[in-house]
Amino acid sequence: MIAVSAPLTAAPRIALAGVLLESNAFAPPAREGDFRDRYYFQGSALLAEARAETSIIPREMSAFVQAMDATGPWVPLPSLLTGCQPSGPVEQGFLERCIRQIEADLQAAGPLDGVYLALHGAMVATEDLDPDGALLARVRALVGPQAIIVATLDLHSNLSERMVASADLLIGYLTNPHLDMVPRGQEAAFTLRRLLASGRKPAKAFVRLPLTPPSVTLLTAEGPYAELIATGQRRQNEFGGAILNVTVLGGFAFSDSSKTGLSVLVTAQEDPVAAETLALELASQAWRNRGRFRRRLTSVAQAVDLAREATAQPAEQPAVLFSDAGDNPGGGGGGNTLWLLQALVEAGVERVLYGSVFDPELAEEARRQGFGARFQAVFNRHGESEFAKTLTFPAEVVALREGAVVGRLGLFAGRRLELGKCALLRIAGVEVVVISDRQQTADPVFFEMFGRDPGQARVVAVKSRGHFRAGFAPWFSPAQVYEVDTPGLTAPVLERFSWRHLPRPSYPLDRDTIWTPQVRRL
Template identity: 55%
Template sequence: MTDIAPPRVAIIGVWLESNRQAPVAYEQDFKDFYQLEGAAILERSREANPSIMGEAAAFVKTMDATGPWEPVPILLAGCHPHGPIDGALMDKYLAICRKGLAEAGPLDAVYVANHGAMIATDRDDPDGELIALAREIAGPKARVVVTLDLHGNISERMVEQCDLIVGYRTNPHVDYVERGEEAALALRLMLAGLADPKSAFIRLPLTPASVNLLTASGPYGEMIDYGTRRRAELAGDILNVSLFGGFVFSDSEKNGVAIVVTARRDVARAQMLAREIAELGWNNHARFRKKLTPLSDAVQLALKSNRPPVIYSDSGDNPGGGGTGRTTELLSALVWAGAENVLIGSFFDPPLAKMAHEAGVGARIRACFNSHAGLPCDAPFEVDAEVVGLHHGTIVGRLGYAQGRTMHLGPSAALRIGGVTAIVISDRMQTADPMFFEMFGLDIGKAATVVVKSRGHFRSGFIPWFPPQNVYEVDTEGLTSPVLERRQWQRIPRPSYPLDEDVSWTPPEW
């Protein structure tokens, strides 16, 4: 009996969601999150609470659990949502991957762990470049499997140069592990000869803001629910259904709600289902709008007594979409109005966090928000405050989006400003988990109003206290304002709804 060699699977990835108007992402920005090569990739992936993206860790753990394999870890780099990646840095990452893949020898597969909404300072599709590189070096017989965030912007090259794309299905994203597992299990099927995937791809002229892309309800959720149900009905034919809402702030040529359906063998089956889902989405395209709460209304509601507790999304300044995490518009409005029993987080302001740590708990300080240079939206705000909490900032997410993930927020502080307690952190992250407040011993359940710099992921982390009817998305300024008409767009294909009203779409004739 001849022994069968375990499959040799390379691991590469450059994970970045790019907001074209945010500052350029350089190598230090990746190092601040993670930049791993070789064995360090496997070590980090196999940790109980990995700090890398959950789907990459789950892929490794699932391959470990399902049989022998020979991992060939080359590069995993990840950056918090930022601006375009520096073109020279992307070239460096591509060179590392090219060298590693070439020196690896014969490969059975390549796993690519990307976000999907990355742009570079000098081109719009570095995600597609990396996937095409994997195909070029590994060869036509090797399998190329990709995991992506559902906010990915999908190009034809990304689909054509791989065997399978697996996108998240939930927003807030709470299915990282499941998608990493799905990618690994699908790869095992391919390697066993039980699937020879064929994909169909449709991009709609539809570029909604992320607040319109929740999956628990609404038109996007209905598309995902339909695709999931039909996949179950066609289980013998369909390997994967991934629906990408896109990330409008990338402002790229590959923007647009995208449907990628992968059949086990018969592309006609994938084309049929992709068209069904696309038609459903387009028939409902007028529903991809949402009315925000005006700032003045949010302040007045915060001042009311005898009402249920509420949570506000500072929608214009979501660090999870490239926002600076530094805008003070909502904070200053609540302080000036005299709002009471308010928790607000989290402000990315290392100098202020340092000042609080040097002063110590109980100290009174003159808190200078945005004392260091920033963008025009990062208005300075100076106010008297009491330091009521200090923390080193290394925490493990407790609920929802960040559950089980180690986060390094750096020196952090809680500052009481009248009836408002503001959280200050030293690493720019969205406040999507209760630990951002609980690390200071603050009781979310006793607050009348909670404000978070997060677009939607906070919904899963704060659901024990705030059901959907008590959630308000406040119309604030910043790099992630959902009011798309306020922004000058450069590269999005036009016409595109909701930027344009007179838009038509014709299904492909396959």
């Protein structure tokens, strides 16, 4: 166990680390190469990346470091920060090597006042269903009970008792689409300084409900989840400083974890009763509104009809935006299903922008063919799964590019995106973006990098579940957005999946689920 700096110095010694992954249990495992291809920083390289003007790492880590820099002297002790695109369970051996590296770095750092961890919270491993909890618990065992451990979480985190017990403060995002990573990283820094100055440990109250909402119901602009978060923030203010943080996590069903379920975590300055009271109040509100955590989707056939109608309307009439919801790379989808694309092409719909199909081999073939070439574009040429079926279209190469771009709006704003070789193919009336690094199309830069203006298209279709709403808000109001019920690893119809570990009964999978109010004090 590491000794804590005592008494607290003017420059607190704070370790930095994180392993981030949103795991879809139905997707292929995430291996070491997937993480290293995305981002993998150690020691001084981590700190330099966090202080860079644009970065590929989670913005909350950068915000934490920069907020600590701005609020006084401190001694940053960077360990390891790595993450990859949402994928399947992380390979256990790689995860163990990461945790051991973090343990070794913290041990070598000497006395610590605190630790900040950037986490997602919905990771599962090939052998461990709660690796986020394992990481937090092992850090706690190393630094001892007095050091302050603070972590930030995605609001799709699946919260476990071990996670809550091991950390002093867990801070979840408040927005979906995720637009508040910077404020949450800043909050982590500010609150860490307050806790260190007070010398007190906060009180935590935790409730997890037998409620597993589909991700499409977890928007925060409107709806039951938005109301729940708004109530939590209002009530936190009404407690007059007694409450440090209110986190309401919608969970991520596709992790198929025993800790899955909408959860409420309230952290109070020191009053456990205040924390428990508010946690139960919010959980009860969620349960009363459970019937609203269901959403009707648009079928592929209906989407085609809407596209035809939009194409037939004058240019000044509203266009439509489709979410290819069953194949969201941001939730572990392969980014290569073709049902919606095929339907739009076969229907002869014109002025369509479709983004983005993950197919490195096709992008490379387009590059070899060259600008202006006409060829038979073979998508998913190896047909590796039931969703990645091979399909061939006559296509024209209308644009090529390679390398990184910087996001402009929403989730990716100001963040570097490595997309590899990319091509824009024209297939009948549809222009299709093909990329070599699996990403959800949540930013207009995916089209703008080819000189295409989403506002000039009559139909825009994106492989993204919800983050596209912020990226494409300048052109598409909520009334113009349709979530299309396409097959894939992120299909919002949860009844289609064979669950192994998700707690049952759970609403809405089990309509007669009963909840007895109870709260855990941890």
